[in-house]
Amino acid sequence: MTQKYEFDKEEEEVFQKIKNDEEEDISKRLAHALGLRYIEVGFRRVDPDALRIIPEAIAKKLKIIGIEKRMNSLVVGVINPTSAEINQYIQELTNQGFIVTKGIISESSFHKALEEYRFIKEKKVRYLEGLDIQEAILTKVSEEIKGIDDLKKIIAQIAKENPFVILEYLLSGASTLGASDIHMEPSEHEILVKYRIDGVLVVVAQFPKNIYVLIKNRIKLAAKLLVNVENKPQDGKFSILLKDLTIDIRLSTIPSAYDETIVMRLLDPRSIVVDLKDMGFRTDDYEIMKRTIELPNGLILNTGPTGSGKTTTLYAILNKIKRPEIKIITVEDPIEYHMDGISQTQVDARHGYTFASGLRSILRQDPDIILIGEIRDNETAEIAINSALTGHLVLSTLHTNDSLGAIPRLLNLKVEKTLIPPSLRLIIAQRLVRRICTSCGKLVSPPEDLKKKILDIIANIPQHAKANIDVSNIQIYESGGGCEACHKSGYKGRVGVFELLRVTPAIEQVVYETPSEIKLFEVARKEGFVTLKEDGVLKLLQKLTTVEEIGRVLGVL
Numbered sequence: 036m037t038q039k040y041e042f043d044k045e046e047e048e049v050f051q052k053i054k055n056d057e058e059e060d061i062s063k064r065l066a067h068a069l070g071l072r073y074i075e076v077g078f079r080r081v082d083p084d085a086l087r088i089i090p091e092a093i094a095k096k097l098k099i100i101g102i103e104k105r106m107n108s109l110v111v112g113v114i115n116p117t118s119a120e121i122n123q124y125i126q127e128l129t130n131q132g133f134i135v136t137k138g139i140i141s142e143s144s145f146h147k148a149l150e151e152y153r154f155i156k157e158k159k160v161r162y163l164e165g166l167d168i169q170e171a172i173l174t175k176v177s178e179e180i181k182g183i184d185d186l187k188k189i190i191a192q193i194a195k196e197n198p199f200v201i202l203e204y205l206l207s208g209a210s211t212l213g214a215s216d217i218h219m220e221p222s223e224h225e226i227l228v229k230y231r232i233d234g235v236l237v238v239v240a241q242f243p244k245n246i247y248v249l250i251k252n253r254i255k256l257a258a259k260l261l262v263n264v265e266n267k268p269q270d271g272k273f274s275i276l277l278k279d280l281t282i283d284i285r286l287s288t289i290p291s292a293y294d295e296t297i298v299m300r301l302l303d304p305r306s307i308v309v310d311l312k313d314m315g316f317r318t319d320d321y322e323i324m325k326r327t328i329e330l331p332n333g334l335i336l337n338t339g340p341t342g343s344g345k346t347t348t349l350y351a352i353l354n355k356i357k358r359p360e361i362k363i364i365t366v367e368d369p370i371e372y373h374m375d376g377i378s379q380t381q382v383d384a385r386h387g388y389t390f391a392s393g394l395r396s397i398l399r400q401d402p403d404i405i406l407i408g409e410i411r412d413n414e415t416a417e418i419a420i421n422s423a424l425t426g427h428l429v430l431s432t433l434h435t436n437d438s439l440g441a442i443p444r445l446l447n448l449k450v451e452k453t454l455i456p457p458s459l460r461l462i463i464a465q466r467l468v469r470r471i472c473t474s475c476g477k478l479v480s481p482p483e484d485l486k487k488k489i490l491d492i493i494a495n496i497p498q499h500a501k502a503n504i505d506v507s508n509i510q511i512y513e514s515g516g517g518c519e520a521c522h523k524s525g526y527k528g529r530v531g532v533f534e535l536l537r538v539t540p541a542i543e544q545v546v547y548e549t550p551s552e553i554k555l556f557e558v559a560r561k562e563g564f565v566t567l568k569e570d571g572v573l574k575l576l577q578k579l580t581t582v583e584e585i586g587r588v589l590g591v592l
Contacts, residue, residue: 062141065116072138074102074112076147083151085109088128090263091152093248097121100148102138109133112140112148120245123198127249130199131256176207182522183212183230183239190228190240198246202253206284208239209301210277212522216301221247221294232522233469233529234342247294254297258286266290272369280305285369302371311351314344315531317573319499319563323461323535328352333460334423336410338435344467344531345432346371349406352430353377356404364400366393367408382408390415398422407431413449420450423458437567438464438536439552439559446550456543462536464567468574468584469526475515476525478578485582488592492572497563504576512578530579532571532589536564568592 059075066073085101088109094100099121103110109128113121116139128135140148180186186208193201205228209217214230221227226247228240255262258271268289275282283302288295311324327335335352337345350372357363357376368382368390378400380393388396390407391414397405398418409432410416423429435444441462445455481489486509493506514525521527536542541558548554556564565573571585572592585592 058141058143062139062144066139069116069139071116072110072136074110074138074140074144076102076112076140076144081148081151083154085111086148086151087263088133090265091149092265093124094149094152097124097248098145099124100140100145102140102148107133108136110136110138112138112145114140114142114145123245123249126199127252130253176204176211180208180211182519183237184523186212186239190242194240194242194246198242198249199253201242201246202250205240205250206275206299206301207277210282210303213306214301215303215306217297217299219247219250219297219299221291221296223293226294232524233526234467235469235524237524244294251295251297254286254299255288258284260286260288265295304372306347311355314348314351314533315574315579316533317500317565317570318503320533320535320565323537324352327461327537328356328428330428330460332423332426332428334420334429334431334458335461335463336441336459337430337432337463337465338438338441339432339465340434340436342467343465344529345465346408348463348465348531349430349432350374353404353406361404362400362402363404363406364397364402365406365408366390366397367406378402391418394418394422398427402427404428405430409433410448416445416448416450417454420454420458423460424454435464438462438534439555441536442546442550442555443552452546452550456538456546459538461538464534464536466532466567466571466588467529468532468571468580468588469524470528470530470579471512471514471581471584472518472521472525472527473512474520474527475518476512476581477515478510479513481509481511481582485592489572489576492569492592493576496565496569496573497560499563500565500569501573504573506576509576510578511575512581514581514583526580526584530574532567532574534565534567534570537562 063073082103085104088101098114100112102112125135214232216231218229229236230239257273260269260271271286285300287298363377365379370379370381419429435441517523517525568589571589
């Protein structure tokens with residue numbers, strides 16, 4: 036049996052030195068053959084500023100390291116100078132404004148340099164203050180893309196030929212296709228890119244993870260985020276100019292299992308529906324809205340989950356009632372859309388400017404109408420209600436599932452029960468369903484079991500709400516599978532589904548007594564109250580959407 040020889044400490048050191056010398060010799064000869072600079076870390080100090088430029092995770096993955104930085108000149112050391120991934124990353128550094136010199140470094144020198152990251156404190160730097168998104172490409176692509184299939188083909192081609200401009204293609208594609216969000220989701224081997232179009236996520240691209248490094252850093256630089264921070268969530272924003280239209284983009288990053296997940300929200304001013312008539316209100320509900328928003332004071336609440344269109348509705352109200360002689364001030368988190376003719380302020384918790392403190396401040400500005408982005412706590416709720424009681428019209432949002440839940444929610448926020456009835460005027464609940472694409476949708480007669488369910492629901496709806504509905508020959512739309520007009524989705528645009536709870540004397544009395552949702556519904560029903568699901572069925576019978584959409588958003592019939 037052969038006995039394994041073990042080196043003692045002195046022999047191990049000699050062996051390691053010989054091994055390192057051989058590595059350095061190979062690296063030196065490789066650098067000479069390729070006409071590149073040879074770098075040995077043992078005889079020089081790594082510049083901390085150069086080290087900070089390349090995040091440690093990228094350095095380890097690509098085996099590239101910052102060695103020296105002077106102004107915008109950057110020397111990097113690489114083990115494999117012919118690596119396509121490394122050269123792509125160096126091109127990205129060049130796009131960021133650095134003049135990059137590539138040098139050859141041995142494996143052992145590389146690991147010595149990596150150890151220097153231990154002494155690098157997280158520095159709050161952005162490296163370059165902002166980034167130029169190529170507007171010419173944005174405009175060009177917006178003209179080329181006619182649908183999701185076009186975008187998929189273009190992205191696949193660009194990923195191979197010039198991945199450094201993928202960001203422009205993704206942004207212009209999102210704007211052209213009417214996407215509200217771009218989601219970048221990393222998996223073990225690739226990145227999946229999804230657009231949220233009309234509230235539904237659609238896969239539009241997938242590409243290798245090595246390209247993601249380039250895109251991610253460009254996005255972070257554009258949003259002035261910390262490029263070298265990958266283990267903490269970050270939020271930022273930037274803007275793009277597309278055909279003389281400025282689109283603001285809100286950015287969120289979070290660390291995930293394989294890399295950072297990025298979501299960009301596009302705040303396209305064209306997406307604001309500025310006329311209440313276009314929101315999807317029934318005629319009777321529209322009349323209620325008109326009468327309520329013309330009142331000189333009181334509180335109007337809009338309820339529903341995130342993404343249900345609450346803010347858009349409130350902006351539509353402001354656009355309807357704004358006039359030069361009326362002072363309108365908002366306090367929002369964040370300001371999603373800029374509107375002429377009103378004063379908008381944004382919450383900044385880091386500097387103590389919260390909804391409550393902001394509301395107290397703007398009351399000193401003597402406004403006629405106040406918009407509060409959201410009522411989240413007792414202090415904000417009480418100030419909003421007291422403002423409504425002292426001559427102001429106050430608009431705000433509240434997170435509840437329906438309008439009936441808003442009053443119990445205010446009580447949970449410890450609002451005094453006796454203050455709610457005299458201040459509250461109207462509670463809106465809303466959802467958004469996709470409109471059927473009439474170019475490819477098909478009108479059909481529903482099966483008997485579905486027809487019976489529809490008729491049962493219709494029978495309970497107050498007469499004034501279904502006055503224009505013909506139940507003698509029920510026909511509904513079903514999706515035709517999609518066409519070019521709807522980007523193969525079967526749907527085009529969205530329409531609101533609403534329920535309006537008017538705070539009448541009868542409702543006020545219930546609030547003073549026992550404001551349970553069951554009791555509120557009983558009293559409201561006698562006064563013509565229509566639920567969200569019932570309004571959804573009415574939208575179905577008006578041939579605006581489909582059974583599948585009603586089920587997806589409001590629950591099955």
